[in-house]
Amino acid sequence: MRLYWEIFKRSFQSAAAYRLEMIAQTVSSLFGILIQTSIWLALYRGNAEHASTAGQISIRDMLTYAILSSCVFLLINNQMIWKLGEKIKTGEIAMDLIKPIHLARYLFSESGGLALFRVVFQLLPVLAFGAVIYGIVPPAAPDFVFFAVCLLNGIVLYYLMSFICGLIAFWYMVNWHTNSLFHLVMTLFSGSLVPLWFFPGALSKTVSLLPFPLVFYGPISVYLGKRTIEEEMVLVAMQFAWIALLALLLRWIWGKAVKKLVIQGG
Amino acid sequence: MSIIRVQSLTKRFKRQIRRSGKMSAFKDFAFPRHEWKDAVKEVDFQIDKGEIVGYIGPNGAGKSTTIKMMVGILVPTSGSIEIGGLVPYKNRLENSRKIGVVFGQRTQLWWDIPVMETFRLMQYMYKIPQRQFEENIRIFTEILGIDEFVNVPVRQLSLGQRMRADLCAALLHNPEILYLDEPTIGLDVDVKERVRGFIKEVNRTRETTVILTTHDTSDLDKLCSRVLVIDQGSLMYDGDLEYLKRHYSRHDVVTVETDSEMPENLLRTRFQDDFTQEGRKCHVRIVPEKDSTADCIAWFIRNGRLLDVQIRQTDIDEVIRNLYSTFKRPEKETGSG
Numbered sequence: 001m002r003l004y005w006e007i008f009k010r011s012f013q014s015a016a017a018y019r020l021e022m023i024a025q026t027v028s029s030l031f032g033i034l035i036q037t038s039i040w041l042a043l044y045r046g047n048a049e050h051a052s053t054a055g056q057i058s059i060r061d062m063l064t065y066a067i068l069s070s071c072v073f074l075l076i077n078n079q080m081i082w083k084l085g086e087k088i089k090t091g092e093i094a095m096d097l098i099k100p101i102h103l104a105r106y107l108f109s110e111s112g113g114l115a116l117f118r119v120v121f122q123l124l125p126v127l128a129f130g131a132v133i134y135g136i137v138p139p140a141a142p143d144f145v146f147f148a149v150c151l152l153n154g155i156v157l158y159y160l161m162s163f164i165c166g167l168i169a170f171w172y173m174v175n176w177h178t179n180s181l182f183h184l185v186m187t188l189f190s191g192s193l194v195p196l197w198f199f200p201g202a203l204s205k206t207v208s209l210l211p212f213p214l215v216f217y218g219p220i221s222v223y224l225g226k227r228t229i230e231e232e233m234v235l236v237a238m239q240f241a242w243i244a245l246l247a248l249l250l251r252w253i254w255g256k257a258v259k260k261l262v263i264q265g266g
Numbered sequence: 267m268s269i270i271r272v273q274s275l276t277k278r279f280k281r282q283i284r285r286s287g288k289m290s291a292f293k294d295f296a297f298p299r300h301e302w303k304d305a306v307k308e309v310d311f312q313i314d315k316g317e318i319v320g321y322i323g324p325n326g327a328g329k330s331t332t333i334k335m336m337v338g339i340l341v342p343t344s345g346s347i348e349i350g351g352l353v354p355y356k357n358r359l360e361n362s363r364k365i366g367v368v369f370g371q372r373t374q375l376w377w378d379i380p381v382m383e384t385f386r387l388m389q390y391m392y393k394i395p396q397r398q399f400e401e402n403i404r405i406f407t408e409i410l411g412i413d414e415f416v417n418v419p420v421r422q423l424s425l426g427q428r429m430r431a432d433l434c435a436a437l438l439h440n441p442e443i444l445y446l447d448e449p450t451i452g453l454d455v456d457v458k459e460r461v462r463g464f465i466k467e468v469n470r471t472r473e474t475t476v477i478l479t480t481h482d483t484s485d486l487d488k489l490c491s492r493v494l495v496i497d498q499g500s501l502m503y504d505g506d507l508e509y510l511k512r513h514y515s516r517h518d519v520v521t522v523e524t525d526s527e528m529p530e531n532l533l534r535t536r537f538q539d540d541f542t543q544e545g546r547k548c549h550v551r552i553v554p555e556k557d558s559t560a561d562c563i564a565w566f567i568r569n570g571r572l573l574d575v576q577i578r579q580t581d582i583d584e585v586i587r588n589l590y591s592t593f594k595r596p597e598k599e600t601g602s603g
Contacts, residue, residue, distance in 0.1 A: 003390040010387060014378035017419065095374050097339045100362045101391060262341045262355055264279070 003101070004109040011113025026122045029070050033130060036066040036193075053204055054197035054226040061224050062195075064137045067130035068220045069192050072151070074123045076158040076215060078111040081182060084166030085175040093261065104250060108159055115155070139223045146232045150219035153239035158215045160246035167250075170257035191217025197226065211242040268312040269443065269475050270336070275345035277306040277331050305331040307499040308345070315442075316473040318465070320480060320490035320507065323586060328499040329479045333445055336477070337367055350442060363392060366441035366474075368432050370448035375420040381431045382416045385438060392439035399438060406434045409464050426457035433461065437468060444468070446478045450485055462488045483579070495586055502589055514588040517551045520559055522566050523574040524548070536565055546573075 015022070040062045049056045087093040096103050130136055139147060165182045169175040187193055189212040196204045196217045207213055218235050221227055227235065283299045284290070306328040313319055323329055334340035335347055338354030338361045347354055354361045367374075375384045389399045407413045410430040415423060423431065429449065436444065446465070450458045466489060468474050480486065486493060486507055493510060495503035503510060527546050534541075540551040548566075552559050559577055566572055 003387075006387055006390045010376060010379055010383055013383070014376060017378035017421075092372065094334065094339050095367075095369070095372055097358065098337050098362050098365070098367050099374075099391060100359050262339055 004105060007106060007109035008113040008116075011110040012117050013113075015114050015117035022118075022121050025074075025118075026125055029074060029122065029126050030129060033067055033070050033126065036070070037063050037134060040066060050198075052195075052197035053199070053201060054195075054221065057195075057197065057226075060135065060137055061226075063130075063134040064224060065195055065220055067127070067134065067136060068223060069216055070130075071123050071127055072154065072216055072219065073192065074118050074126065075115050075151070076155050077118075078114070078159060078162060080107065080111065080159065080162040081166040081169075081175060081179040083107070084163070085169040085173075085179075088169045089173060097258070097261075104163055104254065107163070111159065137224060140225050142229070143222055143225050143232075146236065147219055147223040149236055150214075150222050150232075150239065153236065153243060154215040154219050156243055157211055157239060157246065160243065160250055161211060164246065164250050164253055167253050167257045170260050186212060186215075189213060190215050191220070195221065197221070211246065214239050214242060267315065269315045269350050270311075270313040270477075271346075271348045272309060272311050272332075272336075273346045275306055275309045275332070275335065275347060276304060276343050277328075277335060277340065278302050278304050278343040304499045306335070306342075306496075309496070309499075309501045311494055311501065311504055313475060313477070315475055316469065318469055318476040318478065318489050318491060320478050320486045320493040321496065322480065322486065322493055323496040327496045329496060330447060331499075332496070333447060333477065333479065337365060337445060338362070363439065364442045366436035366439070366444045368429075368436045368444075368446050368449055370429070370446075370451040373420065373428055373432055374435060375428065375431055377421050378419055380417045380419055381412070381423070384420070384431075384435055385416075388435055388438045394439050398440065402438050402440070403434075406437065406464075409467055410434055410460060426453050429453060429461065430457065430464075433464060437474075440472060441474065443475045443477065446476065446480075448480055449478065450480065450482055458482075458484075465489060495589060497586060497589075502586075510589070511585060514585045517553045518559060519578045520550045520552055520562055521574075521576040521578070522548050522550070522563070522572060524566065524570040525573055526570070528570055532569065537562075 040059070044050065044059045044062070047059070049058050050062075051057075087096065096106070127136075162182065165178050166175070168178050172178075189207050189210055191213045192215075196207060196213055199207065208217075214235070218239065222232055222235065279302070280300050281303055282294070283301050285293055285299075309328075309332065321329055321332070331340065335342050336349060336354060338356075338358040341355045349361060350364060352361050352364075375381060376387065385403065388394070389396075394402075407416065410433065412427075412430055412434055415427050415431075418427075420428060420431070433449065444465075449465070450461055453461065462485065465476060465478075469476055476489070478485065478489065490507055492505065493503070493507045494501060495510070523546055525546070528543070528548060530543065533543065533548065537550055540553075542549045550562055552562055563572075563575055566575075
């Protein structure tokens with residue numbers, strides 16, 4: 001455990017080396033918020049509320065949703081697919097395999113440190129900007145506890161999914177299309193752009209069985225108090241189930257990937 | 267007692283044959299053809315604890331493939347490896363705690379943070395006891411002269427500094443075996459000397475077994491008691507470095523620059539055909555059994571005004587080429603499949 005904590009700290013430290021990059025990213029997420037909020041303002045066109053499968057959604061709810069969605073993205077974004085691809089392409093993976101570490105855990109700690117750095121230097125400014133310009137709906141206290149749990153689970157889920165997709169690089173050298181496919185699916189089904197409550201009923205039901213909405217739509221809808229306590233519990237249970245399932249899947253694919261590498265020499 | 271046992275080790279890779287000519291790219295895409303290539307072929311050797319062994323051969327000879335199999339990140343096609351009683355690829359994690367690895371072209375240091383932070387990370391990674399860690403840091407930083415840049419981020423280090431830091435990082439957990447893949451590549455003479463001194467010292471005081479690949483003859487001269495020569499995947503020589511050089515390096519080359527061009531006739535009477543002329547420069551081949559470098563230079567001093575003299579010994583690649591031509595079939599084998 002100590003090792004992973006140390007990795008976490010060092011990753012935070014090394015993120016500090018890229019100040020300009022951080023500033024550029026902050027600016028681009030501010031633009032992201034501007035675009036999304038403008039779209040929602042235009043869609044609502046003066047209406048205070050819209051009907052949805054989760055009841056009436058006010059424009060303030062929706063603006064909060066868009067801002068929080070950008071914040072969640074800052075938290076989870078890890079470029080794992082690209083990172084693993086580079087490791088395979090450059091052969092750096094060999095250096096990782098001759099160390100007594102579990103690469104998935106190692107990289108998880110690393111992306112954790114990076115995420116914390118972004119929380120301090122990007123997420124807080126973005127949140128402050130959103131709160132001042134649009135006004136964010138404050139959550140009810142019990143909702144907030146569930147939200148925090150959901151959010152953390154969502155981070156783990158996203159990491160597992162992206163790592164598994166990244167492992168595809170062990171078989172196919174070029175993995176930028178894995179990357180774009182994954183992001184496309186994420187954008188469509190996670191609710192990062194359009195909340196599932198605006199999806200047609202059947203589609204919404206199907207998609208909620210998948211792990212993707214558990215990363216964005218799940219936590220944010222909890223924050224906005226759109227779920228009953230029972231629904232929140234089901235949501236968290238589903239997250240744990242998916243985490244367990246994906247962790248097993250990751251382990252299985254990792255075993256195969258290493259085997260492939262050690263036999264064919266990458 | 268051998269710490270490393272390698273028996274009829276073979277690694278066969280499949281690789282695609284690229285065609286040339288009309289529509290070749292299309293054909294390669296639609297109907298790929300493959301061939302099998304033995305990167306390492308029936309290699310046998312044993313290495314004892316505390317030896318420093320040079321593993322040499324031209325580029326693509328199979329050195330790295332062998333080392334990858336020894337560290338456990340490549341599975342042999344056939345044959346066996348045992349490192350300290352373990353089969354590396356079956357016990358990758360366990361094996362990794364007992365070995366140190368430095369690949370000259372790569373770094374295991376964390377790029378954006380000070381060197382010391384990577385060292386500390388190694389402490390947690392290999393669970394190094396505090397006392398051992400502090401003692402190793404003290405000794406290593408002194409011999410390698412790391413103290414001056416231990417707080418500098420790695421990306422700001424020069425190649426020489428980075429290499430020294432990498433060596434240090436690879437040895438903090440007192441590995442039994444140290445694998446060095448071209449550890450002195452691209453370094454200046456001073457740093458090379460320091461790196462060699464360090465390797466020697468670690469080997470002497472801790473009985474660390476060292477396997478080293480290099481293209482630098484002086485690395486071998488200064489460090490290795492024994493060399494293994496590999497070419498085209500086969501082990502061609504296993505033994506003393508001196509013997510190898512005496513028998514397979516045929517000549518030295520002496521380059522002499524004089525203030526005016528030497529008459530060709532004069533040169534021919536002394537050196538017959540063993541020279542080439544390049545304006546005022548003259549290259550002479552000296553075969554040790556027939557002639558001596560000293561006599562050759564003395565002759566030039568008597569017959570002209572010397573500006574410059576250079577003596578070049580046969581480098582190890584040339585030795586290997588000679589070795590190769592003594593034993594080998596003239597044509598390269600290629601399989602298909």
